[in-house]
Amino acid sequence: MFDLVEYATSRGVRTSLTPSATPLLTREAIVELQRRGLARLAVSLDGSSAEIHDRFRRVPGSYDWTLRAIRWARELGLPVQINTTITRRNLDDFDAMVRLLETLDIAMWSVFFLVPTGRGQLDDLISAEEFEAVFAKLYPVARRASFDIKTTEAQHYRRYVLQTRAAERRRQPAARAGGTSTTPAALDSATQRSLDGIGRAPRGLNDAKGFVFISHFGEVFPSGFLPISAGSVRRQPLAEIYQHSPLFVSLRATSRLQGKCGVCEFRDVCGGSRARAFALTGDPLAEEPCCVYQPQAAQDAECVTA
Secondary structure, three states: OHHHHHHHHHOOOOOEEOOOOOOOOOHHHHHHHHHOOOOEEEEEOOOOOHHHHHHHHOOOOHHHHHHHHHHHHHHOOOOEEEEEEEOOOOHHHHHHHHHHHOOOOOOEEEEEEOOOOOOOOHHHOOOHHHHHHHHHHHHHHHHHOOOEEEEEOOOHHHHHHHHHHHHHHHOOHHHHHOOOOOOHHHHHHHOOEOOOOOEOOOOOOEOOEOOOEEOOOOEEEOEOOEOOOOOEOOOOOHHHHHHHOHHHHHHHOHHHOOHHHHHOOOOOOOOOOHHHHHHHHOOOOOOOOOOOOOOHHHHHHHHHHO
């Protein structure tokens, strides 16, 4: 692992690593990773207490090992990213989690929203209404926190942000001549780059759209949560797979999205989670199952039908 980090760094790749929090993640190991060029250490923290985190991870002691790794990294001046998966198990812990994060001097909070695949259980998936409630809590935290925040597999948070910004501007007429734009393109300006050179993704990022996942076998997937292979880097160049594979091309074509996602005015900035659509319906182009928003076109169609 040390050699891989050093090699990537030598090739100009800003490298972040998410190791498991075990007794093997020692202070000495973190020192060596930093010496080899690691730009950021990312660790998973899924609760504000050992009870919540260790129950979710199913490894007693994981919470304490994680906090030690965070402390050691910050003592060394190595930026830290916290990854948290929102599930039914920690939904009520959100506020306490934020309070803990505000004490840890982190660079980024990466908030994952469960996709019921692999070890992810369908019973742990929160409802569409609960997604929206988390968005409502996440937005003000993102505006005040000293750390950056990004979401994963919650593409419709971008829609929530745009709608909220628009509502804020309507409540402040004097700001209409300036202030923050509320168009989808305005999210481009939200891209930030931290001191370690690793920043948030720009607007519209989705499975196969600005993102690619390569397994340890060389198989290329649209994301780590969408288990449909588009090819192998052992047989084809990565660029060729990304640009031309039928799977990736279809996932990038928002005109092919089905259900309300296909007629949504936010489909190019959002597009819904293709991984979650596949996990729940078997079709990666189906509508996002955990979004409460009803597009204007869908509402108009209902009116015509009525």
